[in-house]
Amino acid sequence: MDRQRTEKNEDASARERPTLKTLAFMTGLGVTTVSRALKDAPEIGAETRRRVQLVAKQIGYRPNRAGVRLRTGKTNVISLVLNTEQEIMSFVSDIIYGVTEVIADTPYHLIVTPYSRSQDPLDPVRYLVETGSADGVIISRTQPNDPRARYMLERGIPFATHGRTDMGLVHPYHDFDNYAFAAEAVRHLAGMGRRRLALVTPPVGLSYYRHTVDGFADALSEAGASEVPFNIVSIDHSMEQIRTRTAQLMRRDIRPDGIISSAAAATLAIVAGIEDAGLKLGHDVDVVSKQSSDLLHLFRHELLVVNEDFRLAGSELARSVLGWIGGAAPGSLQSLSEPKGVVAYRGSD
Amino acid sequence: MDRQRTEKNEDASARERPTLKTLAFMTGLGVTTVSRALKDAPEIGAETRRRVQLVAKQIGYRPNRAGVRLRTGKTNVISLVLNTEQEIMSFVSDIIYGVTEVIADTPYHLIVTPYSRSQDPLDPVRYLVETGSADGVIISRTQPNDPRARYMLERGIPFATHGRTDMGLVHPYHDFDNYAFAAEAVRHLAGMGRRRLALVTPPVGLSYYRHTVDGFADALSEAGASEVPFNIVSIDHSMEQIRTRTAQLMRRDIRPDGIISSAAAATLAIVAGIEDAGLKLGHDVDVVSKQSSDLLHLFRHELLVVNEDFRLAGSELARSVLGWIGGAAPGSLQSLSEPKGVVAYRGSD
DNA sequence: CCAATATACTGAAACGTTACAGATTGCCAA
DNA sequence: TTGGCAATCTGTAACGTTTCAGTATATTGG
Numbered sequence: 001m002d003r004q005r006t007e008k009n010e011d012a013s014a015r016e017r018p019t020l021k022t023l024a025f026m027t028g029l030g031v032t033t034v035s036r037a038l039k040d041a042p043e044i045g046a047e048t049r050r051r052v053q054l055v056a057k058q059i060g061y062r063p064n065r066a067g068v069r070l071r072t073g074k075t076n077v078i079s080l081v082l083n084t085e086q087e088i089m090s091f092v093s094d095i096i097y098g099v100t101e102v103i104a105d106t107p108y109h110l111i112v113t114p115y116s117r118s119q120d121p122l123d124p125v126r127y128l129v130e131t132g133s134a135d136g137v138i139i140s141r142t143q144p145n146d147p148r149a150r151y152m153l154e155r156g157i158p159f160a161t162h163g164r165t166d167m168g169l170v171h172p173y174h175d176f177d178n179y180a181f182a183a184e185a186v187r188h189l190a191g192m193g194r195r196r197l198a199l200v201t202p203p204v205g206l207s208y209y210r211h212t213v214d215g216f217a218d219a220l221s222e223a224g225a226s227e228v229p230f231n232i233v234s235i236d237h238s239m240e241q242i243r244t245r246t247a248q249l250m251r252r253d254i255r256p257d258g259i260i261s262s263a264a265a266a267t268l269a270i271v272a273g274i275e276d277a278g279l280k281l282g283h284d285v286d287v288v289s290k291q292s293s294d295l296l297h298l299f300r301h302e303l304l305v306v307n308e309d310f311r312l313a314g315s316e317l318a319r320s321v322l323g324w325i326g327g328a329a330p331g332s333l334q335s336l337s338e339p340k341g342v343v344a345y346r347g348s349d
Numbered sequence: 350m351d352r353q354r355t356e357k358n359e360d361a362s363a364r365e366r367p368t369l370k371t372l373a374f375m376t377g378l379g380v381t382t383v384s385r386a387l388k389d390a391p392e393i394g395a396e397t398r399r400r401v402q403l404v405a406k407q408i409g410y411r412p413n414r415a416g417v418r419l420r421t422g423k424t425n426v427i428s429l430v431l432n433t434e435q436e437i438m439s440f441v442s443d444i445i446y447g448v449t450e451v452i453a454d455t456p457y458h459l460i461v462t463p464y465s466r467s468q469d470p471l472d473p474v475r476y477l478v479e480t481g482s483a484d485g486v487i488i489s490r491t492q493p494n495d496p497r498a499r500y501m502l503e504r505g506i507p508f509a510t511h512g513r514t515d516m517g518l519v520h521p522y523h524d525f526d527n528y529a530f531a532a533e534a535v536r537h538l539a540g541m542g543r544r545r546l547a548l549v550t551p552p553v554g555l556s557y558y559r560h561t562v563d564g565f566a567d568a569l570s571e572a573g574a575s576e577v578p579f580n581i582v583s584i585d586h587s588m589e590q591i592r593t594r595t596a597q598l599m600r601r602d603i604r605p606d607g608i609i610s611s612a613a614a615a616t617l618a619i620v621a622g623i624e625d626a627g628l629k630l631g632h633d634v635d636v637v638s639k640q641s642s643d644l645l646h647l648f649r650h651e652l653l654v655v656n657e658d659f660r661l662a663g664s665e666l667a668r669s670v671l672g673w674i675g676g677a678a679p680g681s682l683q684s685l686s687e688p689k690g691v692v693a694y695r696g697s698d
Numbered sequence: 699c700c701a702a703t704a705t706a707c708t709g710a711a712a713c714g715t716t717a718c719a720g721a722t723t724g725c726c727a728a
Numbered sequence: 729t730t731g732g733c734a735a736t737c738t739g740t741a742a743c744g745t746t747t748c749a750g751t752a753t754a755t756t757g758g
Contacts (some may be wrong), residue, residue: 017481030708035746045706066424067744069415071714077460084446089642092442097433100463109482111426111460114449131411132366185363239647243733268647291591295436298588298617299648368714379738384716394736416714419743 017060026055045064065170076107078321079134081124083141084114086236088205088263091140091310095162098314099138106322108135117272122147129155136321137217138162141172142207146194158324160317160333163207172320172333176308178208178262181339182215185260185288188304192221194258194286197247198230200242200270202262209234212262228256231295235263242266246273250285271300288342301345312337363624367410371584375404385413425456428483429475430497431492433463435552437612439641440489440659444511447663448487455671456470457484471496478504485670487511487568491522491556503621507667507673512556515528521682525555525657527611530688531564533610534637537691539572543607543635547577547598549619551611552585561611577605584612591615595622597635606634612685613640637691650694 022271024031029052037052039043044052046052053062069075079100082092099110111134115124121141125148126132135158139148143165152159153169162173182199189197196227199216202209220227233242249255250273259274261267267289274281281287289296289303292310296303320333373380376638378401386393386401387410393401404410429448431441448459460483464473470490474497477483484507488497491512497679501508501520509521531548538546548565551558569576579598582591599622608623610616616638623630631637631651638645638652641659645652671684 013558017479020746021744031744032709032746036707039746040379043706048706061481064419064744065480065482066415067417067713070413070419070715070743070747071745071747075415082445084449089442090438092445093436093438096431096445096461098461100433100461104463109460109462111458112445112449114446114453115457130366130409131414143480147705148643239643265644266601268644272647294588295614295617298621342721371714380714381716381739382737386738388716392736397736413714414745417716419713419745420715420717422743682725 001232006237016058017064019064019067023052023056023061024061026059027052028237029157032134047147055139060154065313073238074259075133075135077109077111077134078103078138078318080112081112081113081115081128081130081137081139083117083121085117085145087140088235088310090264094292094310095140095314095317098311098316099318100314101311102315102318102322108322120191122151125151125167129157135242136325138317138321140201143205144210146207151211153247158321159325160320162252162317164209164211164334165207170331172317172324172330174313174320174337175208176313177339179215179218181306182212182260184339184342185221185304185306186216186223186225188217188288189258189260189286190225192258192286194256195225196228196256197258197260198256200259200261200263201234203234203236203341208262218259219241224234225258228254230256230259232264235261235266237266238266241274242269242283243273243276245274246270250277250279251275255285260287261287264289264293264296267291267296267303268299271303287293297345304342304344306339306342308339309337355503366413367408368413368416369558371408372401372405372410376401376556400577407437422481424482424484426458426460426483427452427485427487427667428460428462428477430462430464430477430486430488432470432488434464436468436489437641437659438612439613443641443659444487444489444663444666447660447665448667449663449670451662451664451667457671471500474500478506481506485509485674487670490552492554493556493559493618495556507670509669509673511662512546513560513667513683515559519680521666521673521679523662523669523684523686524667526558526688527551528558528564528567530639530655530657531561531603531609532568533688533691534567534653534655535565535572535574537637538607538635539568539574541607541635544574545603546574546598546607546609547579547605547607549579549591549608549610549612552583557584557611565609573619574607579605579608582615584610586615586623588614588618591618592622596621596625599623599626599628600655604634608634608636610636610638613638613642613645616640616645617648617654620652646694653691653693655688655691657688658686 020031020034023034034052037049038056056246065076103110113124114129115121128137137152140162142161142165144166146165149165149171151163153171163175164173164175186197202212219253222257233245257269261270270287271281274285279285281300287303290308291305296305316335324331326329369383370378370384383401386398387405414425418430452459462473462477464470477486486508489511491510491514493515498510498514498520502520511523513522513524535546551561582594586612608619610619619636620630624636628634630649636652638654640654641657645654665684672682673679
């Protein structure tokens with residue numbers, strides 16, 4: 001018969017997860033000492049510290065997240081807030097990988113907090129803050145005057161935005177220089193002799209809408225080209241809509257001879273629309289498009305592309321949030337990614 | 350001068366998050382009673398129950414996750430385990446949305462647990478189980494003999510796999526019927542008069558590799574068509590490789606007049622390869638491809654597609670895991686999604 | 699040699715929750 | 729009246745962690 005155990009931790013063969021108590025029993029120390037030894041507190045003797053850390057490593061001790069979280073309030077969680085309908089597809093995938101890349105060797109977990117088109121974008125953020133579910137938050141689809149950023153700033157929770165705001169408030173962000181993108185695109189098209197340019201914009205209301213439109217407008221006047229208004233669509237519209245309206249546009253007398261597109265998926269529809277109208281890409285019209293993965297050149301060789309790296313964005317955003325959590329100044333955690341230029345197909349045909 | 354507060358919860362105006370203690374103070378009951386009233390325990394009077402729940406709703410009480418987790422071990426977390434390099438892009442995005450859709454009105458959070466090509470796929474799963482970080486796990490890239498499934502079955506942690514296993518063990522899964530996909534694709538091509546078919550397979554080693562290859566082979570002999578071996582690539586290869594090797598294949602004397610592709614991205618490369626070889630899609634060769642978002646027909650009208658719905662997969666997987674957690678029999682939580690048939694372009698030109 | 703102080707360690711309390719083992723009340727059968 | 733019992737409610741302990749307020753021992757200065 002087994003002798004009844006009085007203390008569960010006396011049974012070293014117990015297959016249960018080790019806790020500080022286990023370590024304390026094994027080393028003959030108190031739990032307080034063990035706790036401090038593990039985090040290199042100064043008032044612990046050097047040898048004791050080493051001994052504790054050795055044993056901890058040996059038996060694979062890992063702090064219980066719930067314990068830590070309950071006691072300290074620290075969740076070790078970063079939350080990525082995503083719109084479940086309107087995000088660019090590769091954005092979701094790449095930004096997640098970018099984030100996980102950075103937090104891989106930290107104790108942080110990534111949770112994805114979704115919200116739908118019909119919800120107030122502030123809802124998920126409010127939930128996270130009110131329930132204290134995360135130490136840091138990453139949001140996308142940033143607006144010039146973004147209530148979410150303002151809210152989190154008020155509540156003092158670290159966050160980073162994908163895209164800049166324009167509220168006179170300082171916070172970490174990562175952004176792609178869409179002003180430069182649009183301007184370079186215009187210059188490139190102008191350099192090819194294109195004179196009447198149309199722009200398929202980002203969603204109206206988001207910060208990078210303005211940046212893109214401004215870059216487009218400034219470069220346009222500088223290059224002496226003119227705009228063919230095409231405000232009827234943005235990249236948030238369905239492929240169907242973009243396609244039909246592009247076809248309509250291209251059938252008009254004064255049609256653009258150059259189009260700039262802010263997203264790859266929209267570009268597929270734009271090209272379809274161009275061809276629906278019986279025109280030829282690269283001949284009647286040239287298209288410069290942003291893309292985040294290298295697909296467009298397989299689609300049509302004639303396309304001109306500018307690459308935006310969402311994985312990089314994810315990494316930068318994660319770094320920013322972690323930095324803020326770690327006490328860095330929010331103003332020092334901002335980054336802007338410059339387009340690498342318009343690239344034409346340099347392929348095997 | 351403010352009277353010093355002896356109990357923090359006596360100060361009803363405190364802006365702090367309400368706990369059971371707060372509710373207990375407000376209702377004049379004990380915390381135990383409040384706790385039970387909130388979860389509809391039978392030994393609580395009907396009026397008390399209503400009263401407690403009313404107050405709880407009024408002040409916006411939400412259980413502290415760390416408290417629950419520490420006490421009960423329940424994490425209220427579902428973990429989605431993803432390979433950071435080899436997943437299909439739209440898969441990541443769609444499956445996440447599918448999962449979040451289902452867990453939206455549950456207390457569950459979704460955490461994404463990544464692993465890289467160089468890691469043992471068992472690593473992240475082992476981590477999750479050892480640290481008790483999730484109540485349920487979803488894995489993809491399932492293998493016929495999958496160590497992860499075996500491991501989780503041994504440890505008794507609820508999970509669901511995207512793709513079936515073949516170990517004689519029963520567990521929840523969701524799968525797309527890739528046997529049917531390949532067979533239908535073959536039949537469709539044969540019906541068009543195509544006789545020499547090549548298959549671009551899923552990654553060798555994954556469960557759906559076998560299903561796809563079997564469906565291909567069976568339908569092939571049934572239709573009296575022949576296979577042009579093309580084992581040199583799978584959809585896990587780079588676009589470059591697929592493209593080059595397709596071009597090589599298509600330049601040979603005995604080249605396929607029909608190709609079946611298991612993923613949209615690969616299809617882009619395949620088509621590029623076909624055109625590199627100077628052949629015309631829809632004329633010299635037809636291609637049937639799986640896709641998960643409606644892009645391929647914009648790419649080339651001549652493509653034949655079969656749709657796979659990853660968002661549905663995400664929902665089904667989440668439902669399965671929640672079901673298992675909720676006590677349902679694992680064997681009753683399996684689903685297979687049938688292809689809706691090969692669809693040709695029915696577009697506007 | 700004593701007091702002061704530095705060094706190394708420790709127990710108890712608390713975070714918010716649930717489970718266990720009562721406690722109190724009212725009602726009914728005997 | 730009393731014992732039994734159902735119906736409600738309650739205090740305490742525990743989950744694993746960190747922090748507070750110590751304690752014990754060795755070391756130093758005078």
